[in-house]
Amino acid sequence: MPFTLETRLGRIRVERRVGYGRLYSISMTLLSLAIALLVAGLILASLGLDPVAAFQVIFGVFMKPSLLLESIKQSIPICLAALGLSIAFKMNFWNIGAEGQLYMGMIASTGIVLLHSYYGLFNEWAIMPLMLLASFLLGGAWCLIAGALKARLGVNEILPTLMLNYVAMLVVEFLVHGPWRDPKGYGFPLSIPFPDYAKLNFVFGEPAYTGLLLSVLGAAAVFLLLEYTKPGFEIKVVGQSPAVARYAGIRVRRTILLGSFLSGGLAGIGGLSIVSGIIGRLRPGASPGYGYTAIMVAALAGLNPWVVIVASIFFGGLLTAGGALQMSMGIPRAAAQMIQAIIFLMILVGEFIKRYKIVLEKPGVSGS
Amino acid sequence: MTVQVGTVYLLASLGEIYAERSGILNLGLEGIMVMGAAISFIFTLAYGHLAAILASIIVGILMSLILAVMAIYMRLNQTVTGLALTMFGLGLSGFLASPEIRRIILLALNPSLPERLLAIQEAPKLPEIPVPGLSEIPVIGCFFRQNVLVYISYMAAPLMWFILFKTKPGLSLRSVGENPAAADAMGINVFKLRCAATMISGGFAGLAGAYLFLGFQPFWQEGLTAGKGFIALSLVILSTWNPLKAILGAYLFGGVEVIQYRLQLFGLGALSPYLLAMLPYLIAIAALIAVSIESVRKRIGVPASLGIPYSREE
Numbered sequence: 151m152p153f154t155l156e157t158r159l160g161r162i163r164v165e166r167r168v169g170y171g172r173l174y175s176i177s178m179t180l181l182s183l184a185i186a187l188l189v190a191g192l193i194l195a196s197l198g199l200d201p202v203a204a205f206q207v208i209f210g211v212f213m214k215p216s217l218l219l220e221s222i223k224q225s226i227p228i229c230l231a232a233l234g235l236s237i238a239f240k241m242n243f244w245n246i247g248a249e250g251q252l253y254m255g256m257i258a259s260t261g262i263v264l265l266h267s268y269y270g271l272f273n274e275w276a277i278m279p280l281m282l283l284a285s286f287l288l289g290g291a292w293c294l295i296a297g298a299l300k301a302r303l304g305v306n307e308i309l310p311t312l313m314l315n316y317v318a319m320l321v322v323e324f325l326v327h328g329p330w331r332d333p334k335g336y337g338f339p340l341s342i343p344f345p346d347y348a349k350l351n352f353v354f355g356e357p358a359y360t361g362l363l364l365s366v367l368g369a370a371a372v373f374l375l376l377e378y379t380k381p382g383f384e385i386k387v388v389g390q391s392p393a394v395a396r397y398a399g400i401r402v403r404r405t406i407l408l409g410s411f412l413s414g415g416l417a418g419i420g421g422l423s424i425v426s427g428i429i430g431r432l433r434p435g436a437s438p439g440y441g442y443t444a445i446m447v448a449a450l451a452g453l454n455p456w457v458v459i460v461a462s463i464f465f466g467g468l469l470t471a472g473g474a475l476q477m478s479m480g481i482p483r484a485a486a487q488m489i490q491a492i493i494f495l496m497i498l499v500g501e502f503i504k505r506y507k508i509v510l511e512k513p514g515v516s517g518s
Numbered sequence: 519m520t521v522q523v524g525t526v527y528l529l530a531s532l533g534e535i536y537a538e539r540s541g542i543l544n545l546g547l548e549g550i551m552v553m554g555a556a557i558s559f560i561f562t563l564a565y566g567h568l569a570a571i572l573a574s575i576i577v578g579i580l581m582s583l584i585l586a587v588m589a590i591y592m593r594l595n596q597t598v599t600g601l602a603l604t605m606f607g608l609g610l611s612g613f614l615a616s617p618e619i620r621r622i623i624l625l626a627l628n629p630s631l632p633e634r635l636l637a638i639q640e641a642p643k644l645p646e647i648p649v650p651g652l653s654e655i656p657v658i659g660c661f662f663r664q665n666v667l668v669y670i671s672y673m674a675a676p677l678m679w680f681i682l683f684k685t686k687p688g689l690s691l692r693s694v695g696e697n698p699a700a701a702d703a704m705g706i707n708v709f710k711l712r713c714a715a716t717m718i719s720g721g722f723a724g725l726a727g728a729y730l731f732l733g734f735q736p737f738w739q740e741g742l743t744a745g746k747g748f749i750a751l752s753l754v755i756l757s758t759w760n761p762l763k764a765i766l767g768a769y770l771f772g773g774v775e776v777i778q779y780r781l782q783l784f785g786l787g788a789l790s791p792y793l794l795a796m797l798p799y800l801i802a803i804a805a806l807i808a809v810s811i812e813s814v815r816k817r818i819g820v821p822a823s824l825g826i827p828y829s830r831e832e
Contacts, residue, residue: 197619244597246597299803299807303807303810303811305806306806306810309751309802309803309806310806312745312748313752313799313800313802313803314799314803315745316745316796316799317799317800320792323795324792324793327790327792328790328792442605445598445601446602446605449598482612482617482618482619483612484610484611484613484616485609486609487609487612487613488609488610488612491602491605491608491609491610492606494602495588495599495602495606498588498598498599498602499592499594502588502593
């Protein structure tokens, strides 16, 4: 029996839509996006701000080469974290902890830089590979905590991953206020600036391109993992039904451990891209919520790694637009965050409209 | 002090217990709380405390309605929807309470406000009202030298326990969370009841945000809840969805935070304040682990349909 709602106008019936094309799906997403921008515009207009000018600034970000490059740069941590989340979400593992895993990646990368600059342990060419490895391992380990709790003790992962975000941020605060503070930094809570060999700029000397390369490699890795390998297949089966997975002889616990580790590891590399691509040192609040934006991106991209890249650039652009809005119109930075969330909500509603159709029956017409 | 911090958690978790008992996980708690704080900030400056408290409850209910419509009627994933709501709350509160926008809103609400109030980052704290007699008792007297919202939380917890476990609407609510199909067959309107429970959780979360700001730290900071909504969510699990046990849990977390402040004051040796600040989050994780181990042993109840959208089709 379909879901119905009796109203004075008649009966509203919601029916499941059977099968729909890709074009329909994409156009619904774009429509949701447009409605979201309309809602955001109405909020701005109701406060006496000029929405048209605001949207000109926002879309201007994608037109001007320097700002587009900045948007791509901002999209790298979002993209890598969202790629990791795609693995976790495919496994039905609700990793809300990308933010903390990003911070752990930053800590690992900074740790390698500091080790080298204090003790000179490594060759300079080995620094970047070591940073990649360390950030992957530490980010992965951070997510593995929640994965192990779920696999071993059956603790739901949502709250532990969330809590660990706050813990990770405090670890960064502790380090840069204490042992890792730059002795030449006039007492500010900052690490030493990264030397050139620890910077992410080996493609055309530009972090945006280097990061984009990382994103594409990451997307390819996730795509290959999920589509063409046995562990990837197992991750998907566990996500669809742990019971089926167990019957099929898949070691569910081990799969959860592996999936959560990979998920956190990719976010960890995202952390590397923040400290050595965007900021060039470690500082508190280095991520303006990339890890949370990544959840949106992964969900909106339907966990498709290639779409994740495009969606991240869009949200990276929105983040860049936040700064531009403040500079040119005096609209607070939080506006960009608000618009982001409205887009998220509207696209979720769009998902509903995609899956169901709403039928309005006039009174007098007998229902089925 | 313990009570003062604990009340934030108590108010937020009381409402959330109702939502989760009905089968709805409201992950938007954090966002609703921070909106409650922002709205209470603005309305206190414009109209005073009472209007601020009422406004934050109303805004909390409105925000939870977004979740109710999306999670109950549209059957969208509750985790994702709740998180979206939290992000919305964090963004919107930061936007509305930012100095530029706050000024516009304040002038619209109350054009006669003096210039001084348009720019300040703080609001007058809720006054403490000692209960005559009771407040002079040694040791427990401190429970009765609090502001009005704390007293409301004292009364709300047992009342909400009573409604949930001893009345017919409470029974319906619990049955909807355990087995919605059976409840539906008994003539209970699953959708309406879940919607009502979600709105209760929104109202309480809004109130918790107002309390956090007006009763505890009346300084505006973007994202001032700092995960308190999420800690309240773990508290709901720790209390095994029981309003009376939530009192104990809330004061436990309140106590942990107070210990952390105290240790900072004593400057306990080399212990960094940043490491101490991790305590509430780590204890929340420990609590989740303890409950999880315990629940396997005793089979204590997660509401069986928590997080699962109900539809008559399936």
